Amino acid sequence: MTKQACEEAITAVTPSTAPAPLGHYAQGILHQGVLHVAGQLPVDPRSPERVGAHSAFAHQMQQLLANCDAVLEAAGSGRARVLSLTLYLTDLNHWEEADRMCAAFFGAHRPARTVLGVANIRKGYAVQASMVAALTAQSVPPAETTMTQRTLFHVDAFTRTPFRGNPAGVVLNADGMSDEAMQDLARELKHSETAFVWRADAADHDLRIRYFTPTTEVPLCGHATIAAHFARATALQLDEVTLRQKTGAGIQTVGISRSATGGHRIVMHQGAPVFEAPLEGALRERIVTALGLAQNDVPGELPVQVVSTGHSKVIVPLMPQVDLDGLRPDMPALSRLSKEIGCNGYFVFQQPAEGEAVTDGRMFAPAIGIMEDPVTGNANGPLGAYLVRHKLMPHDGRALRFQGRQGRALRRDGIVHVEVGVVDGEPTAVSIAGDACILFSAVLHG
Numbered sequence: 001m002t003k004q005a006c007e008e009a010i011t012a013v014t015p016s017t018a019p020a021p022l023g024h025y026a027q028g029i030l031h032q033g034v035l036h037v038a039g040q041l042p043v044d045p046r047s048p049e050r051v052g053a054h055s056a057f058a059h060q061m062q063q064l065l066a067n068c069d070a071v072l073e074a075a076g077s078g079r080a081r082v083l084s085l086t087l088y089l090t091d092l093n094h095w096e097e098a099d100r101m102c103a104a105f106f107g108a109h110r111p112a113r114t115v116l117g118v119a120n121i122r123k124g125y126a127v128q129a130s131m132v133a134a135l136t137a138q139s140v141p142p143a144e145t146t147m148t149q150r151t152l153f154h155v156d157a158f159t160r161t162p163f164r165g166n167p168a169g170v171v172l173n174a175d176g177m178s179d180e181a182m183q184d185l186a187r188e189l190k191h192s193e194t195a196f197v198w199r200a201d202a203a204d205h206d207l208r209i210r211y212f213t214p215t216t217e218v219p220l221c222g223h224a225t226i227a228a229h230f231a232r233a234t235a236l237q238l239d240e241v242t243l244r245q246k247t248g249a250g251i252q253t254v255g256i257s258r259s260a261t262g263g264h265r266i267v268m269h270q271g272a273p274v275f276e277a278p279l280e281g282a283l284r285e286r287i288v289t290a291l292g293l294a295q296n297d298v299p300g301e302l303p304v305q306v307v308s309t310g311h312s313k314v315i316v317p318l319m320p321q322v323d324l325d326g327l328r329p330d331m332p333a334l335s336r337l338s339k340e341i342g343c344n345g346y347f348v349f350q351q352p353a354e355g356e357a358v359t360d361g362r363m364f365a366p367a368i369g370i371m372e373d374p375v376t377g378n379a380n381g382p383l384g385a386y387l388v389r390h391k392l393m394p395h396d397g398r399a400l401r402f403q404g405r406q407g408r409a410l411r412r413d414g415i416v417h418v419e420v421g422v423v424d425g426e427p428t429a430v431s432i433a434g435d436a437c438i439l440f441s442a443v444l445h446g
Contacts, residue, residue: 015074018067019043022122028071030135035075037131039088040067041122053124057094058424060127061101068131076203077133079105080242080253084112088128092117098127100398104421104428107269108255109242135203149173151235152185152444155227158375158406158414158434160263165407165414165436166375168227169194171444172235174210179217185444186212192370193221195228205246207232215369219248220311222377222416222432226266229254230436233264249310259435267433268377270309273385278303279314279341287314290333291348291364297322302390307382309430312343313363315386318350324360325409331366338367345370347379349404357393357402359383362409375414377432380404384420385427398422 013028014021019041021027029036042060044050051063072078087098095115102113111131121128150173159165169189174182174196186194191214198208209228211221225245232238233256243254255267279287284304288295293316298304302317318324327348338344349361361383363376373379387393388400395401404416414434421429 013071013075015070017045017074018070019045028075030075033135035072035077035133035135037068037071037133039128039130040064041125041128057097057126058101060125061098064127064129065101065105068129072133073204075135077135078244078253080109080244081133081135082111082131083134084132086130087113087115088118088121089115090118090121090126094126101423103398104423107253107429107431108267150444151441153231153441154439155231155436156439157223157226157436158416160435160437162437162439164412166223166373166412167191168224170228170231171196172232174198182210182212187214190214192373193218193224195221195224197228197232200246205244205251207243208246213368213370218311218368220378222268222381223375225254225268226377226434226436229256229266230264231438234438252310263435265433265435267431270381270430270432273382273427273430274308275389276306278305287337290330290337291316291346292328292330305386306341306343307386309381309385311378313345313347313379313382314343315383316346316348318348320350320352322350324350324362327362329364331371334364335367344368345379347376347383349383351392359402359404361404361406372410374407374410374412375416376406377416377434380416380418381430381432384418384430388420388422388427395422
């Protein structure tokens with residue numbers, strides 16, 4: 001099919017992950033690079049009776065957005081590609097709650113929006129929505145057309161100061177590198193992670209990134225994501241844009257913006273928070289001991305718990321009087337525990353002052369060759385969800401924003417800017433943001 005024919009084609013989108021159409025229409029229509037999403041109802045496609053007119057507005061809204069998400073994904077679009085949203089409410093008193101849930105759903109992206117009050121909606125539901133979305137980031141020049149050489153960068157993430165923050169290796173135009181070559185380079189560089197940026201291989205994302213520690217491949221890494229997009233944005237001279245990256249943890253949305261000083265700031269939207277059961281009894285005691293802590297250094301009323309927003313961490317709260325910088329963990333013991341609990345990273349944190357939106361933390365992952373990670377996006381993100389779930393930091397009911405400080409013990413100070421979307425007091429979406437600086441770059445031969 002010619003390019004002109006593709007642009008003129010009209011294609012129906014009817015994914016099995018969204019409710020089947022209730023009449024003579026498609027759930028979505030594609031035309032000239034634009035997706036038109038039909039009016040969605042809060043019908044659960046797996047169990048149509050689960051969410052009904054009797055359900056709370058928040059539950060209806062949550063299912064409605066999930067159905068929109070399914071159509072967007074099936075068409076090769078996504079939340080960050082939505083151009084406009086139209087909401088129909090039978091009671092405009094729900095406007096504020098709908099707005100909060102839209103904010104959690106879209107994160108930093110703000111589509112055009114219209115909210116209409118209507119007398120009734122089919123099946124007695126309280127809300128319905130339609131969307132218009134773009135398919136591709138037309139403003140982003142493909143990397144292969146602007147930079148053909150395989151290039152290695154040393155980037156310090158979560159800082160604007162060289163030799164601070166968390167260093168990462170970044171390889172742009174990594175297409176064609178073997179697993180062995182990527183692992184060898186990561187081992188040679190000795191950064192906690194090195195990111196390898198590849199071209200996209202499907203319509204549902206804009207680029208792929210693979211992450212290697214000195215000893216193994218990992219699904220996702222926060223600081224290496226910040227570093228990779230900072231290096232790419234600098235090399236391609238990008239302005240503000242939203243991208244979709246495919247990693248071992250799925251597809252994440254990444255925003256590139258300009259900071260007040262004119263440099264790039266990278267925002268990474270992490271996965272939905274997942275909480276495992278608290279680690280209790282003798283297992284909790286062994287973890288605390290392996291971290292070099294006394295049992296009373298950890299508040300008894302708070303859980304030691306594995307939390308994930310794409311890459312899990314054991315979250316361990318500390319009493320304010322604990323000397324965080326003085327911790328000397330038993331690394332072999334932590335490695336053995338990692339095999340037992342199925343989680344490699346241990347993130348200890350404390351809040352230095354009540355009412356201050358700041359945390360201090362350290363992260364240890366010896367099981368994957370990282371004795372200590374200086375500044376960890378994939379630890380501070382889950383920490384934000386933990387803070388909301390256990391009501392440890394005040395917020396406005398819509399979002400918690402705080403600065404996660406880390407790296408002081410290694411003279412690698414950095415700051416992770418964390419935002420957690422909140423609905424009904426629970427964490428629903430997590431994003432991290434950070435600055436970066438490039439120490440050097442070089443053409444990579446071989």
